[in-house]
Amino acid sequence: MRSVELFAGGGGLTLGTHQAGFSTEVVAEWNRWCCDTLRENRDVGYPLVKGIDVREGDVRHVDWAQLPAGVDLVSGGPPCQPFSAGGKANAADDKRDMFPATTEVIRRLRPRAFIIENVRGLLRPGFSDYYSYINLRLAHPELVAADGESWGDHFDRLQSEHTSVHTDLNYKVLATLVNAADYGVPQQRWRVFFVGFRDDVDAEWHFPRPTHSASALRSTQEDGSYWERHKVAKKHRGYRVRAAKDSDQTREPWRTVRDAIGDLPEPTPAGSTEYLNHIYQPGARSYKGHTGSYIDAPAKALKAGVHGVPGGENMLRDVDESVRYFTVREAARLQTFPDGYRLHGPWTEAMRQLGNAVPVDLAAAVAHSVHDHLAAATFRETKAKRRAS
The missing domain is CATH 3.40.50.150 (Vaccinia Virus protein VP39)
Structure with a gap:
């Protein structure tokens, strides 16, 4: 059509x-x-x-x-x-x-x-x-x-x-x-x-x-299957995603940041020869209202910003509370873009494209x-x- x-x-x-x-x-x-x-x-x-x-x-x-x-x-x-x-x-x-x-x-x-x-x-x-x-x-x-x-x-x-x-x-x-x-x-x-x-x-x-729900994700975190699947150390298994009482547990679990990017290598300034747009971006910091997206929950909405890309919404927060910016490829994964699709431009412009995307x-x-x-x-x-x- x-x-x-x-x-x-x-x-x-x-x-x-x-x-x-x-x-x-x-x-x-x-x-x-x-x-x-x-x-x-x-x-x-x-x-x-x-x-x-x-x-x-x-x-x-x-x-x-x-x-x-x-x-x-x-x-x-x-x-x-x-x-x-x-x-x-x-x-x-x-x-x-x-x-x-x-x-x-x-x-x-x-x-x-x-x-x-x-x-x-x-x-x-x-x-x-x-x-x-x-x-x-x-x-x-x-x-x-x-x-x-x-x-x-x-x-x-x-x-x-x-x-x-x-x-x-x-x-x-x-x-x-x-x-x-x-x-x-x-x-x-x-x-x-x-x-x-x-x-x-x-x-x-x-x-x-x-097709997916928070309740189903919470259930897999409570029974341990989520943590086992990702081989997360027991000391980091205390988190439980919030789920409304009317959330349907019969659906598939919500997908988390870890689900989306867990198989990617740790980013480096030199980038990756295997994955497009997977380059470390320095300068991330956490402050009130800008704490990043927790790794074991769905990400917060990526944002393009009016006067520039807002870093707080575009950061990963790990289990040890450390933060870093998502790479363009990681952000693309969160927006379910295919790995073979290249985002053109520097980090700010590529992230703006993703922040505006469906x-x-x-x-x-x-x-x-x-x-x-x-x-x-x-x-x-x-x-x-x-x-x-």
Whole structure:
């Protein structure tokens, strides 16, 4: 199935949709380091990005009319800074708000489905009206804002449209908040997904159910099987991950930092000949509020930062309370990027790409589900046409 990727960053969502069976034709991204990462992996023949057309620059300046009709999926993660707790939280008043640009691409390409993701901060009470506005904009992309029209006035018109539906292009949108750790990602990373299906697609879709839980991990730490598997000394086995009472113990255990990077060699300044981007980064230190990610729990969410990469969120904290920065390869493991995929640029830029990325395995889980339901809908439509003829 054909797809287009917006705000691709270092490629997390692109890799996930490719794993799910979509073939991305155009990837749009403005950051040159990210584009270099995508092009470098494409040019060396990395399978999941083979043949992609990387458009470096503003997504609003891409000539989408050049694409043949029949795109199945538009995916992307608009910049999160307008809604992130680490940003200024200006939402619609932030020039980096690209939800309007996203809906414009959907309007032009009329895909059968879309997958759009963003940060949990979008659900903060102060953004409640704008969150509703985003949902309605995605549901009715043809109802564009008039010149000089405020988003509040446009919101009123969208609500009227939603209760009458006069436009030809409409989407059934489901918005879901998920924790990546619940889908096998070794990182507690909360994201909002907006998944929409064009209203002529009978998808019968629901968001994929979680596969992993904190309770299951705690159980393996309590019975000792986790520690035995990793050959952890008995004196370091006192830790137990916290688990909510309603956490489902029948699922697979959450994956920890140790699960993700335990087989990698200790990093050195010279780097590794076996693993890409596995180079020791000096200067890590622990202080209040910046204590790193404990090795025997899922990592804290990696962050890109507004004015630079924040070290506290991107450090490993070992059993002896020592800390060091994650290498780029270790951070890539925490984001479930494949080992053969190279992150371009110095440590700061590579970590920024990873801090902005969608975990590949989470992207793949969502995209697999969308792909399967689009295929099933196509089968039902084809079968109905045959009966009719």
